[in-house]
Amino acid sequence: MITQIYQLFFQELVHYAAGMTGDKSSAEDIVQETFLRALEHADVLNDLDKHQCRAWLYKTARNLFIDRVRREAACPERGVKEETEDDLSRIEVMQLCSELPDEERILFLKRYFEGYDSTQLSAMYGIPASTVRYRLSNARRRLRLKYPELK
Missing domain, CATH: 1.10.1740 (Rna Polymerase Sigma Factor; Chain: A)
Incomplete structure (x- = not known):
């Protein structure tokens, strides 16, 4: 089975x-x-x-x-500062991110959960830093539009 x-x-x-x-x-x-x-x-x-x-x-x-x-x-x-919010907020954000397009989701998670900056992400994925920033901006905008309570 x-x-x-x-x-x-x-x-x-x-x-x-x-x-x-x-x-x-x-x-x-x-x-x-x-x-x-x-x-x-x-x-x-x-x-x-x-x-x-x-x-x-x-x-x-x-x-x-x-x-x-x-x-x-x-x-x-792991070098991540201790958070004062409960762990569920991180889980909820991860689940919300699953609705983003792949390229935006991966950059968003790497930027905001793993702490990479746009220059590092640019080198990692071989795309211009301005494109990384644009995709991150799009991801934030999509999340705000879909979930206005996140503002």
Whole structure:
């Protein structure tokens, strides 16, 4: 059963997780952990139909992502200043970012969550710094239009 759901849903889950993380490598790690959990709970999954297995996998991937974000927020040694807001605000922003186009989402997450500036992002992705700033501006504008309460 696990082999079947792996073949059916692996790529779909990677795409879903990449939307949350903004990074394919992290997404693949989350999906790998998801399938490890599926192996641990194979007895439960064997009793579910295909659609229920898919829902279980998606929920597990989402929970693993949330756990990862919370762990990262709790590790001040990463050079990130301690935040006074609760961890859910970061999770909510990550989920909102999943609605951005790929190029804007990746730049937005790298800029505002990992601390890179436009010059560093420019070198990283081989695009002009002005293009990076434009895409970041577009991302902020899209988020403000879609979620006016963020202003």
